[in-house]
Amino acid sequence: MRFLKxxxxxxxxxxxxxxxxxxxxxxxxxxxxxxPKVTEEERDWTDEQWRAYFKEILNTEFPLYDIKExxxxxxxxxxxxxxxQLYKTRPTQAYKAEWGQPYTxxxxxxxxxxxxxxxxxxxxxxxxxxxxxxxMYAKKMGIPYINFYTQMPNExxxxxxxxxxxx
Numbered sequence: 001m002r003f004l005k006x007x008x009x010x011x012x013x014x015x016x017x018x019x020x021x022x023x024x025x026x027x028x029x030x031x032x033x034x035x036p037k038v039t040e041e042e043r044d045w046t047d048e049q050w051r052a053y054f055k056e057i058l059n060t061e062f063p064l065y066d067i068k069e070x071x072x073x074x075x076x077x078x079x080x081x082x083x084x085q086l087y088k089t090r091p092t093q094a095y096k097a098e099w100g101q102p103y104t105x106x107x108x109x110x111x112x113x114x115x116x117x118x119x120x121x122x123x124x125x126x127x128x129x130x131x132x133x134x135x136m137y138a139k140k141m142g143i144p145y146i147n148f149y150t151q152m153p154n155e156x157x158x159x160x161x162x163x164x165x166x167x
Contacts (some may be wrong), residue, residue: 007058008145045152050105050119050150054159058105058117062167065107065114075115102135107167114165118147 046055051083099113106115116138120131133146138145144166148154 001095045150047119047150053154054117054119054148057156057159058163060109062107062163066108066111066116068106069104071103071116073102073134076103076106076141076143077137083128099130100137101130103134103138109121113141113143115144115146115163117163118145119150120147121150141145 052092053066055069058065101118103116103120106113107115107117116134118131118134120128135145135147146163148159148162
């Protein structure tokens with residue numbers, strides 16, 4: 001019974017698509033998602049401009065946190081012989097904290113780390129070993145790791161909501 005209904009729908013669809021369209025009919029165009037309004041100036045910001053933008057957001061929207069910039073991974077985990085393996089494909093390769101990318105921003109309360117905000121260019125920074133090490137050590141310490149791609153618009157409301165979600 002259900003098979004007949006499906007077959008009927010297929011036949012009707014084929015018949016509908018086989019009908020000649022009048023010349024006044026506009027060709028259908030794929031629907032596009034609305035793109036956020038981003039000026040060229042925003043896309044071409046320097047690293048310093050992005051840092052200043054995020055620092056201003058963190059200072060004004062998250063006043064309960066002390067903000068530290070460019071924090072070395074070892075400032076959080078220390079210089080202990082703390083090594084771990086990142087890749088299953090290279091199990092003998094150990095990665096140390098000092099090889100990690102410094103955290104762009106560290107949010108603290110009473111000297112206790114509460115979250116890390118990392119800025120990076122392109123999606124490739126997610127697979128960069130330095131960023132992976134920084135992310136894994138943050139995870140190991142139970143600190144939320146929040147990354148933002150600087151080639152994206154990063155509108156203020158989006159940045160605020162995303163940080164709040166992680167914290």
